[in-house]
Amino acid sequence: MAAPDLKPVSTRSALLTLLLGAEVPRLSTRELVAAASVVGFAEPTVRVALSRMTAAGDVVRDDEGGYRLSERLVVRQRRQEEAAHPTLRDDWDGAWDLLAVTTAGRTASERAELRTTLTELRLAELREGLWTRPANLGIDWPDAVTEVCERFTGAAPVAAPVALAARLWDLDGWAATARTLLAATATDDPVLRFTACATSGRHLLTDPVLPPSLLPADWPGDALRASHVAYKQWVVDMRRTMVG
Template sequence: MTEAGASDSGQLTLRRLTARSVVLSVLLSLHPPALAVRDLVRAVEMFDISESALRVALTRMVAAGDLERADHTYRLSRRLLDRQRRQDEAIAPKLLPWQGDWDIAVITTTGRSAADRAALRADLDLQRLGEVREGVWMRPANLSQEWPPHLDSQIRRFTGRPNEDPQGLARDLWDLDGWARAAEELLALFGEASRRVDRFTVTAASIRHLLRDPALPPELLPSTWSGPALRSACAAYEAEFLALRATAVHPGATASTPRASTAAE
């Protein structure tokens, strides 16, 4: 749906709302992520998206492998279940007390194609590791997360303590100042967004941005870090969005507020 990005002027830009993005947002907010088509129709109507546009989007999403259909119910595909998990973790990362150790991943496979190298880099980036040099990735050992099994045959993992200043190392691995500036812009957009569609798109862009948060220990972050505030803003909107969806799908019902995520294409 929406995505944070830099325009030519350097300002944060948001992409337009689509039927596909609203469908993903609704399903990503559900555990399990499945909903009848009649309920999806009511949900997208909140954002002035027609039933015909929805049905075209559903057909294309099934063909693309984004959704699976059973009778009149649509659910996220297995591939997007992993995306749901990552987005849940982006808003509420499982942090551990940091004792000063770093997780280190060394790529051991050779002779890989360019596509395979790019896929492995993307996987390590999703694990919130930073690249020290080609083939060597690391991050502070403060994050509890599952490692995809397919990585075990391509890397070796170690734990160690670098000799250099950990704050300086963190700044070398991640553009913390740039991330913080974008987060501040998103928080400002939250404050300016009064229309339902605007709040929806800002939240989606914020979740995309939170996926890029390295989730570092407080000791390694700049003194003014907007990560917690951005997560709180997203969580507040999620409760609002779930209430709106529940009202649209079941008029008169009171919505609960389970763990939710909003889609960002």
């Protein structure tokens, strides 16, 4: 199988991938250097990157020389974990959530922030100020949404929900990228496999996690989640072995 064409990750992205996927809140410099070396990053490059990441507020360095994620990136870590293990409702009956933005007079930055929040919750904009998705996820609606939106749950907003899902989300494009990432995890190249893991973590954040009845055939979402989780565990085991 030919190696897929994936954009190499930076040293910063590699280190963040290691920290985001770690099973502990803190990694030592030794652990980060050892793990990064397996996927092609030299120790001097890693140390320079850690210094820059500390200065930029990506990571926090402790008195013992270890590193943990900043609070901002802890939120991202939580989102990635939820993306790998989405909370699905077993009793989905075909209902959709519909959110209408009802608060006027918001600033442009406030509107942009709300759009980002709704997109991260895997909703899509049906038309301006009206967002929707199938009600098959256990969503904990944040105050930033409930304070400015009215939410309704009921029948699909159109008679053809499969066509609506295909219009609201680029399902074919998402699936094509997911298959590229899955192919990369099947190679023997450790750098390519790590690149696929780092990229798949971000790609899973954009999976709409729709009910199977609304998805194209052979949807690769579950396969990509399983591959991502398995590779993250391999990285954890590898790191423990190298420093143990």
